[in-house]
Amino acid sequence: MQRPREDNGRVAFEEVRELVRADVVGRQRELEQIVAALNAGRDLLLEGPPGTSKSTLLRAIARASGAPFIMVEGNADLTPAKLVGFHNPAAVLAHGYRPDDFVPGPLTEAMLRGALLYIEEFNRVPEDTLNTLLSPLAERSFVVPRYGLVRAAPGFRLIAAMNPFDNVGTLRVSQSIYDRLCRLAIGYQSEEEERAVVRLRTGSGNDWLINGAVALTRATRTHPEVRMGSSVRGAIDLVLVAERLAPLRGVDLTHADNAAKDLVLDAALLALSGRMLLAETAERTPEAIVRELWENVFYFIPQAARGKHVLEIDNPIVAPTGRKRRPPRRPGPIVLPLRPAPEPDSLPKAGKVEQPPRIYRPDEIAMLTAERGARSPRSRADILRDHPGARLVLREDGQFDDEAFRELYQQDEGAALALLGDLWPEAPDDDLRDLTRRLALKIVIKLARHDPTTNAGKGKLRPVRYRFNSDDLDLDRTIEEIAGKPYPEYDDFWVLERVRARRTYVLLLDVSGSMRGTKLMNAALAAASLARNIRDDDYAVALFWRDAAVLKGATQEKPLARLVDEILSVRARGLTNLRLGLEVGLRELERTATQEKIGIIFTDGMHNLGDDPLPLAAKYPRLHVIGTSLEDSRVRACQELAARGRGRCVFIERMEDIPAAVSYCLSA
Structure with a gap:
């Protein structure tokens, strides 16, 4: 068949569309947009x-148009020389x-041949x-x-693909790269189209199995x-595995009886349990969740999957998280688009510092913590008036209800820690104050997770x-050597x-009056x-x-x-x-001799005392x-x-977002 490619590198859409239909289900809108951009x-x-058929679409377009197709797998080991x-x-x-x-590497080869250069996992490339x-x-x-000058032949195009929801081992793509690319967001297809995809890829004619798998x-x-x-x-693997498992067990898949449904469960455990990325706070195993969904689909709500099926990707999410017993939401710390800077007259005015501020060194922290003991205790009635949630764990006699708190903690760790944040600073007696503080300490350390991929792909190439x-x-x-x-x-x-390069971080924590209670726990x-x-890096922590x-x-x-x-004290x-x-x-950073020095400030943005902080922020590397x-x-x-x-700016909505927000800042 004559390939519909023109000399100037363009592709004839009508011919390409007919050839692509044999390989791709639906995606008419995306196909038109890709061809138009090319x-x-x-x-x-x-x-x-x-x-979501990104590479399938591109391979089909390249094959239909006769364009050479070169694929590169993006990862942290992809160096400029390899490209x-x-x-x-x-x-x-x-x-x-x-x-x-x-x-020639793939970039040079694609330019010389006028090929489509496809880079997968674009946000994993250093x-x-x-x-x-x-x-x-x-x-x-x-x-x-x-070697000399490399010029691109007509038809050379670069197509990159990435998963914006994956935060494991990914890196930031600079705005200078984004500015040179058109962007097409591709979400999941409709349920009807996904059934057609499964039918095409498996060759199965078993409608109840295909519908249930999807x-x-x-x-x-x-x-x-x-x-x-x-x-x-x-869904494709589920159908393929089920149809190969059926003759081994002597099960007839033409009828959706109990034996066939039980077989589907085993196939689903194989096909789906490894493809689900659980929330950090999930308490069950992937197998338990697959079993629950299998019961819903095949027994309670046959051939129906409730909820919103099309994944929208119009808002960048840093590190999504989930929580049991809460309705689905857009989770994780939030990166908001930059807004125009406010006019100087609209900024809140800060008061003058009448007395020189004091800066406590690490060996003077005991002076601060000792002040807490001088506070007069509050009654149970006063605490419940200001913090109604304390009624869950504070008994009539003013004692702490361990069993009630344990039940709350099992349901929602973040809510339990938030309640401690409201309760323990105003506890009626020292024993209760110490108890709640120890509980808060244990939960904080447990929630703080280690992310080993924070610095994946970081560092400069050095001989x-x-x-x-x-x-x-x-x-x-090497030749010199x-x-x-x-x-x-x-x-x-x-x-x-x-x-x-070795780094020094300084974490600045706002503990002013606007950050009391739960915010101090955060x-x-x-x-x-x-x-x-x-x-391997150094870090300092300061309060202000x-x-x-x-x-x-x-x-x-x-x-x-x-x-x-x-x-906490x-x-x-x-x-x-x-x-x-x-x-x-800045003073703490200046005390070190590391090459890279980075500040991270944790604050609600309120500033009501002292001079303008913005000029000082500009002095940070x-x-x-x-x-x-x-x-x-x-x-x-x-x-x-x-x-x-x-630097980066990220916002948190709830306590569980904090570890991901910190990892996001460390990965810059």
């Missing part, structure tokens, strides 16, 4: 969850550098590797040292304990001696490896999450209100339990001197902001702080 000479970014190409080391050692000895795409995307050419798979996407459900691939880790040869350095050596050793060869959880994710206190210096060792205990107090907090943070309020004025204040500090 014909317009534009490069494209496809965003969507796994199993662009390299000079053959043996040839260079024999007779020096020659253009003929250059081995930033320095993505930067090699800037010139090819903008100028359709780039220069390779000792309904069960779609139900995984709306379960409150599942952060990300299965794609249509799960190091060969240590059996990297195969990316630094040819120039082995020149004149008849028998080179392993350590005479130099390679490029990602070496991450601050403690932020500190615990930072400590759990720091391994009218005054400030350094709980941990950057080079000081302090157990996590003691650090959290000190935060410092009473939230008075006005907010945001500038003072930033000053203390990088300042990230974790906002605790979604009020419009405070959102703008937090965003302005992050903008001045060239």
